Amino acid sequence: MIAPPPLVAVQDLVKHFAGERGWFGLGQPRAVVRAVDGVSFEIPPAQTLGLVGESGSGKTTTGRAILRLVEPDRGRVTVDGLDVLTLGPRELRALRRRMQIVFQDPYGSLNPRMTVRQMLAEPLAIHRIATGPDAERRIAALLEEVGLDPGFGRSYPHELSGGQRQRVGIARALSVEPQFLVLDEPVSALDVSVQAQVLNLLAELQQRRRLTYLFIAHDLAVVKHIADEVAVMYLGKIVERAPALALYAAPRHPYTTSLLSAVPVPDPTAQRNRIVLSGDVPSPMHPPPGCPFHPRCPHPKKNDRCRTEPPALRAVAPGQLAACHFAEEPL
């Protein structure tokens, strides 16, 4: 069987931010922040790629650069065969109908002065999808689809709970009938009981509408249940990428192994073999030479090669890529 062509393909995506200058903008700009530093992946239609990493790893910037909410410096992004990075403003706006984003903080991303109905009507009008009674019908159907009573259309964001606001955020993204959704920490701000409701909803919507997801999260336990494939980022680079089952069962990169071991398990009788990494994530302005993870790496075979030669992301098992010189001898 031939695999279907990917709906989303990202090749060697790069986004650097200039560091601050000295006082009053004088002097040489300081070091460059390599927020995204050569990221590549593909997502087949109707599948989910989980993009995980700690703060500062570049996962959010990657999501935004793909949608051109920040302009990437380099790389190639195609969505359904269209080259996103070369489009002019008008074509880009047309493409935005097909790719949408849901943000982490549903309070910060909803306009407090607009009712839910107005927020959902706006994209319909902008993209000339529907107005008048037709729009009203669509809004009611959207609300129902995300599990909200259509009466919520008259509510303002402050009248809604966190879970309800996130449902509105999802409805707004869906209103233009996109194929591809970037979900940027969509459940991180929610309480556990509500988080499960929203994850179930996202899974249902994906099934029903054949949506393709880039699911950005720091919580590996959440990603385990929703992703088909998982990519782990560290300091702007993907250090491991694998089908979810393989990544959770047999991680090859010591960072993935450490990250998994650090997730608290809700079972007081569980054997704890937590690997506690020393130190903090280094500054992306001054990434360490060689393997970016080497200063914190707990691998017993770590050697001079790790300190000098950056490991390439390479295939180490069927479908599994890892950027580690010792990927054949995982922790």
Place this chain on the structure above:
Amino acid sequence: MTEPLLRVRDLKTYFVTEQGSGTARAVDGVSFDVRPGETLGIVGESGCGKTVTSLSILRLIPEPPGHIRPGSFIEFEGRNILTLEPKELRAVRGNQIAMIFQEPMTSLNPVFTVGDQIAEAAIVHQHLSRAAARRRAIEMLQLVGIPDPEERVDHYPHQMSGGMRQRVMIAMALVCHPKLLIADEPTTALDVTIQAQILELLERLQAELGMAVMLITHDLGVVAGTADRVVVMYAGQVVEQAPTVELFAHPVHPYTEGLLAAVPRLDAPSLSLRTGGRGRLHSIPGQVPAATAWPDGCRFHPRCPYAWDRCRAEEPPLLDASQGDAGTHTARCWLVTEPQRRTRRP
């Protein structure tokens, strides 16, 4: 059995809401004990009253709009904290009971060095000289695992990472060797690898200093790995209380049961949500009610899969559900008296 270090009885902390739409009964009759040297986990979702409980213990509730109702009782080492004079209260606060907060950036003062901030409590409470307090601050930085403490003592909070700032907060809290440390979501703002460092640090310091810890968190994973006993809060009340192992193995209250089932787990097989409802995460329907309008009867009944007439009409007290020693496991649920009703609704 040893005397508890802290005894909270029928604590009620209410707030008058801005719009005058009524009184928010944020904490509404909470009782529990903390024993010397133990870790007590207090678990609950946003709005359950766990933070207001901890702020009430230190009398940090802003009045108005808040007030602790008459009849509430908080006893620390035999003295009622709620009736202490301001001077006596200051001798307890930051000295014998210390607190660390979720946001290390907003809880540290940006215009003082971390050394000055750690030293302050030692100067105020233990009357150390400035030089001695500075030496003490360096010792504390070393204790909490900050490299180059002699240099770091003169740094400002913005020069440090989130994990380091949380270590500084811990150093500040522990400088007077408190008997009780209240840690309110101490790792929630941190990345998981940094969280592991901080939890390990707290565990080590607790063993070294022999203090009791009240760990407030929404994360059942954190509680499972650290607490000796757990108090579960919902809608301003304690709904279940048990030793940690017992609570996770035999949750009695349907809220505890639902919460445990709703946590996406790393140690469980993937539910493959994507393949269209072959697997679904368990969720608790509905949402937490507002503190101005708790439901009648059992406050969890609108979301409870087992609720029957009695639950809607009559509020259950904390009932003894212990399998071992009496009183070690209690739950605010009528299922304790009618366990045969614990059947899934179709």
